[in-house]
Every structure is written in structure tokens, then in C-alpha cells.
Amino acid sequence: MKYMTGNEIRKAYLQFFKSKEHLILHSFPLIPQNDPSLLLIGAGMAPLKPYFTGKLVPPSYRVTTSQKCIRTGDIDNVGRTARHHTFFEMLGNFSFGDYFKKEAISWAWEFLTKVLELDPDKLYVTIYPDDTEAYEYWHTMIGLADERIFKFEDNFWEIGEGPCGPDSEIFYDLGAERGCGEPTCTVGCDCDRYLEIWNLVFTQFNRTKDGKYTPLAKKNIDTGAGLERLASVIQQKESNFETDLIFPIIEQVLLLCRGDYADPQQKVATKVIADHIRAITVMISDGILPSNEGRGYVLRRILRRAVRFGRLLGIEGLFLSSLVDTVISILGEAYPELHEHEDLIKKVIDTEEKQFGATLIQGIELLDEMIAAAGSAKALSGKDVFKLYDTFGFPVELTEEIAGEKGITIDKTEFETAMKKQQDRARAARADVSAKVVTPDTTGLEQSKLVNDPAAVNATVAMLGKDGAEIREAHDGETITVILDINPFHPEGGGQLGDTGILTGSEGKAAVTDAKVLPNGLVYLIATITEGVIHTGDVLGIAVDKERNLALARNHTATHLLQAALRKVLGNHVNQAGSLVTPDRLRFDFTHFSPVTRDELEHVEQLVNAEILKNIPVTIEEMSIDEARKKGAMALFGEKYGDVVRVVSVNSFSCELCGGSHVNTTAVIGTFRILSETGTGTGVRRIEAVTGAAALQQACQDAAALLRTAAMLKTKVEDVPEKVQIVLAQLKDAEKELQQLKKAASLSDMDMILASQENIGGVPVVAASAQTDSMDGLRELADAVMDKVGGGVILLGTATGDKVHFVCKVAKADTKKGLHAGKIIKAAAQAAGGNGGGRPDMAQAGGKDPGKLPDALEAGKHAVCELLG
Structure with missing residues (x-):
């Protein structure tokens, strides 16, 4: 060997x-x-x-x-x-x-x-x-x-x-x-x-x-x-992990944490990190980005698990992206796409790791409340642990470790049951989607005799299919797949919806609701028979919805211009992370790591409209993938291409690989308007925009809204911004004055609140109702009372509508005597029909029965007595 x-x-x-x-x-x-x-x-x-x-x-x-x-x-x-x-x-x-x-x-x-x-x-x-x-x-x-x-x-x-x-x-x-x-x-x-x-x-x-x-x-x-x-x-x-495919990554982790591979716990942690960073790097390179669902959730889970094991090794700062170079040095020869997306991979990892740092802090706070609420039960509900894991991405191993340090277990059986239910739902959802795959066996067709021709108005039915099987005829009301020998319908792809239209034969008619393409390039139609019957071999008249097709083409070409403009304004790190092209609007997801400013969006919009006004021809060429790369064609993030590709160019402004439909010249787009810019996940932003008639309609609506606003402000249209600034300044002053009045009113109750002070077991305790309309106000008042008293326990409650809110603070020195704000507030909240918990020094909770506020305050004082023994 x-x-x-x-x-x-x-x-x-x-x-x-x-x-x-x-x-x-x-x-x-x-x-x-x-x-x-x-x-x-x-x-x-x-x-x-x-x-x-x-x-x-x-x-x-x-x-x-x-x-x-x-x-x-x-x-x-x-x-x-x-x-x-x-x-x-x-x-x-x-x-x-x-x-x-x-x-x-x-x-x-x-x-x-x-x-x-x-x-x-x-x-x-x-x-x-x-x-x-x-x-x-x-x-x-x-x-x-x-x-x-x-x-x-x-x-x-x-x-x-x-x-x-x-x-x-x-x-x-x-x-x-x-x-x-x-x-x-x-x-x-x-x-x-x-x-x-x-x-x-x-x-x-x-x-x-x-x-x-x-x-x-x-x-x-x-x-x-x-x-x-x-x-x-x-x-x-001895294991796969010691091979040259993985161990160099483990060595890098050991350098970061100054660890010892001979230590069993460190050995496991370094193996997990090395395995996971390989998965993370390849997944991002293939177009998968962190999210709360689907494959994005798988990536997020793996990444957070790697961070968790890094913390176990004592690595506190950002570290995962520093391992990417080692991964690429190992896998880059076989998978050159890793080199192409290196910067993006590192940026996504850093962004997600930073966000998870904040999640860890939030999760630990929630876990503290769960532990406090568990009381003497000494076990955490599996459902609550799963919610912490599923909703907040808090690793169950971390929950188990922190709880274990306090002598509390978790109900693993209940957790696994909740986990299984989620997995079953995911599998069922995929099975439902799978059932929609309706393509028949096409290997019997001579594909060389099947052509695409956007100008075709007649064609012969080459194949009919239903529920994945070939059929010879279809009758009124049946939804089927249709393959024509000459196809003018543009299929769904690259985010663009498929064409629709009407098929008319001598004995029947069908409405085409979608057009799709198989991996080998064969286009098939999804249609519903609306009249009579259609057979294999029938010659059909074809009417593609040209107006809808043109609207799709406008929005698709505009999407290309948008991506090019974004790269010019924001930088070359911008890559497409998803898109949707409909007749009504376009949606473009792209990699960027902060909100796009108003000035940047205006600049992008101006660049796109400038290219539209130039009336530039849109050229479409077929060439080898190597020729396309030399030409500078942009590839869709995570897409796989064959040896021959279709390149869509708009002069030197935009050059992309694309199979979608496009306008002949940019002027056909008419005009371009950005409607919104939002974030959709880690490092991904989304722009929605309109073109053509939809953009004109949007401009009319905006103008009408501006006229109505000017009328309400009793000013001219050109003076609206200045007038709004004046109104906002007045509103801000009024709100500030109102808050000061509310604060003064609540502090005026200070003497009455301080008068309720008692001494329980040598500890000053204030338990009183207060007049405030928000939790923020109640917390501020509790801080002020604590400053006056100088220590002990402060328990305040306020009734707001049909609810009651509580805040409890315990001086740090008094927590050492066994006093616990979370336990005190839990007793108070339960007396008012609610529940709660929190940290030893601070907690807040709510109740459903404002009439029980006096009883709740007494219950809180009773809890203080019990805690002091």
C-alpha cells in the first residue's frame, strides 16, 4: 500500500x-x-x-x-x-x-x-x-x-x-x-x-x-x-479526522486555543470545529446563507455549534473565519468555486458569529429565568428547552451544561419528542412538495427534433403526461404536462416565472399556467384542459400571453441592470442570493452586510435609469463557459452550468449568464423605481422594484400622496419637507414635556412608597403600588426607590388596564443572604394570576387580575420571609 x-x-x-x-x-x-x-x-x-x-x-x-x-x-x-x-x-x-x-x-x-x-x-x-x-x-x-x-x-x-x-x-x-x-x-x-x-x-x-x-x-x-x-x-x-483532509484544520484550532489534542474533551471539540468549518465553507460557497428555515437553518445550526465548541475550548473572540484559508487550501484544488467566494464566505461567517454572540447573552438570560421558575422541581421542561433551541438557536448542550452546574436536569424525553415533531413536519412538507413533481419519462422522445422558437404559433403535441406518467389524451378539467415539438413558451428559471397562454386544437382547448425546463433543457408546459379533449399528435394553435411575457422581460433585464449598479455603488462583494421576476415587480436578494442608505439607493436608481435612457441593445450569445468567464460574465451564486452557456450583455454595463427572457433594448423597460430595501437574513439584503407601467403607476400614486400631504399641512408641494420638519420638532417637544410630567407624577408618589418600608429579618423591604404607564417607568421608579433606601428589596406593582406589572430589585449584598428577585416576583405574580422569574438581583413579571395587586404585594413580602428563613 x-x-x-x-x-x-x-x-x-x-x-x-x-x-x-x-x-x-x-x-x-x-x-x-x-x-x-x-x-x-x-x-x-x-x-x-x-x-x-x-x-x-x-x-x-x-x-x-x-x-x-x-x-x-x-x-x-x-x-x-x-x-x-x-x-x-x-x-x-x-x-x-x-x-x-x-x-x-x-x-x-x-x-x-x-x-x-x-x-x-x-x-x-x-x-x-x-x-x-x-x-x-x-x-x-x-x-x-x-x-x-x-x-x-x-x-x-x-x-x-x-x-x-x-x-x-x-x-x-x-x-x-x-x-x-x-x-x-x-x-x-x-x-x-x-x-x-x-x-x-x-x-x-x-x-x-x-x-x-x-x-x-x-x-x-x-x-x-x-x-x-x-x-x-x-x-x-485511526480516524478520518487525522487524515490530511481534516487534521490541518484541527492543528489551526489547537494553535488558537493553545490546546492539547491528547485531552479527550478538547479532542472532541477540535474535531467538531474542523468538521463543521468544512461544511460551513462549502455550503456558503454553494449559495446557502444562514436563515431560520430550510437549508439556511442547517447552516446556522452547524455554525453556531462550532462556535459553541470554540467557547468550550476557551476561544472568546471571532475565530471561525480564520480557519477558512486552511479549508480552501485542502479542498480548493478540487472545488475552485471556494476560491471565487472566499471573501463572501469569511464575511458571512463573521457576521453570523457576531450575531450568535448576542444570542448567547440573550439565551443565558432566558435560561436563568427558566431555572428560577423551575424552583424546587430540579428539572427543566423539555418543551421550554426546545423553544430556547428552536426559536433562539441556543444549543441544547449549553442549556444542559448551565443547568447541570446548578443541579438541574432537563427532560430529554420531552425535548426529543418536540424535536421529532419538528422533523416530521419538515419531512411532511418536503413530501408535499415532492408530490408536485409531475414530469413523465421523456427518454423516448427524440430531443433533437424538439425546438424552441419564440415566434411559433402552431405546434404538434409530442407528449402528454399526468401524475408523472405518459397519457395519450386529456379531457376537460384535467391538469396535465404538455411537450410540444416547437415551443414558444419561455420556462421558469433564474428567478423568472414561466410564460402562460392558450393552446387550441380542433377538439379542445387548454390554459397554460406555467412553463418549466428539465435539466437536459427540455421545456414542458403545465396546462388545464378548459374545453373538449387534446390528444398526443394534435396540431395546436398557440397564443402566448405576450403582454405578460414583455412585462417579465422588462423586469428581468432590469434585474441585471440593478445587480450591476449595486456592484458599482456598494462594491464587488455584491452577489445575487436569490431573485423573483414576476410581471408586476422584481425582487432581488444580494449579499451585503449593512442596510443600503437612502443616498446609495438613489444612486443605484439613477444608474439603472441612465442605462435605460441610452436605449442600449441587449445582446444574447451562446458560448463555452470558459469564453463566458473571459468575457467577465457574472454567474448566479450557487448555480451549476453546462459547457455551453447563454450570456446576456448590456454593453459594458452588465454581463451575466442567464437563461431568462429579456427586452431587445433597454428603452423598452421604460423606467425603474425602487420600492423597498430590507434585510432578510445574515448578510443578505432585498430590494423590490418596478418597471414600465407599474413604475409609472407608482409615480402617480406618490405624486397624489404628496399633494394630499401638502393639503393637510396647508402648504405648497415644494415646501412639504420643511413643513414636516417643523411639525416633527413640535411633536418631539410635546412628547418630551409629557414624559417629564409623567416622571414628575410618579416621583411625587415617592413619599407614599417610602412610607411602606418594613424591616424583615434585618433587611429593608419596600412593597408598594405605583402610578406609571410603562415597564420602563416602573423600572426607573424602582431604581430611584433603591437609591433612597440604600439596599434591601424593592417590589413595585402597577395596574394598567386589565393587566398588572411587577418589578423587583434586590441589592447585590442582600442576594448573598438568600434573597432572589426572581423567586419573590414569581410569588407576587402568581397571586395576581400570572407568572414570572428572573435574576437574583432583578426581575419583572405580569399578572392578569389588577384587583389582586394588594394580595400580590403581600405574597411578595411573604416570599422574602421564607427566603430569609
């Missing part, structure tokens, strides 16, 4: 299968393309599903990839085991109806023993008991003895109905010293001795709804070999 780096293993794998006539495909983005059933790509075969199911013709019937993958199902095991990761690379070779078991087995063995030079005597395999064909190949062709071929019932791959089949796994014997020591230890044992390094899935059956297995006409091969696992074997490391 010769030593190889992780990069050398990856390259050797891809080149080996290239020599076996496989097409090397670059890793697909982690965001699934045209597959809403998946949140993230978690397996090498996942992006290739349309080719396995036969719905699309593959670019080659033999393909090989090194696929970036993210899995978080076992995130709690990351760092605690040798093999669990959130990010990993899956090497795969795939056959779509071409070669089968003989070649797959032969080539796997050849690569492992000849290219990687693994000792054949240390390799073992597993097969499905009924798979006599695989057994014969392993036993007769490869020459493995029976004692090295294991038959297991679970060597069968299936996920419900659809393609499935037996699989065969290859294991490497790491040596007796890595085993459990039991005489029965062999392949299949739970110990670490026998490591699975390769899985070959033989897709040869189709499972029907009634559970029957019928042979597939075209059998497929799906294999997977974990790069990190292979590296651990070849580099003779």
Missing part, C-alpha cells in the same frame, strides 16, 4: 474511471436542482436521480463524480466517533443501463488493489443471500474464498416503491488491535476493526405499490466510496 494524499486519491479515482470510458462530472451544488424532495445533497447518486429513474437521457451512460455531501442526521456523533461527518466527499461511478455487476465488481477490486495497492488479503465483501450472480463474480472471477464473502439480509437497497436491488459492500481489515478482542469478531461486528470502504448497489428491480419486484429493462450501477475513509486507510490513521 503506497501513501497518497486525499487530493491524490480523489484524482486517481476519477482518472481511473475516465480510463473505463466514464464521463467525469464536476460535483453538483449542495442545493438540489429540480428536486424539491431533498433539502441538501446527501449522497453521490442524489443529483443523478432523473437518469436512474429513466426520466432523462444522461450526458453519458457511464459517469463518475466526487460529490460534495451534507448529512446532519447524526450530528451529535460528530467528533465522538471515527467516521461521522456533516460534510464528506463521496466518490462514485455510475452506469445507466450500460455495464452491470461484472464490471462494477471487477473495477472496484482493480482500483483498490492495483491503483491504491491495498493488500487483497485484508479485503472482505458482503452480499445479499439470494444474489448468486454477485457471489459468482466475487468467488470465481475475483477469487475470494467463501470465508471472506458474507451474506447479510440487509444487503438490499430500497426506499419504498421504485428502482431497487441488492448491494455488495467491501470491507478493509484494520487489524486485531483495532477490534473488540472477542473471538467472534468478524465482518459485521460493531467494533472498528472491519471498515466499510465501498458500496456497490445493483439496481435491477422495480418495486410496485403492492410490494412485487419486477426486473428492470435497464439495470443500473450506483457505487459509493467515502474519500475520507479511504484516506484514513491509506494514510494509516
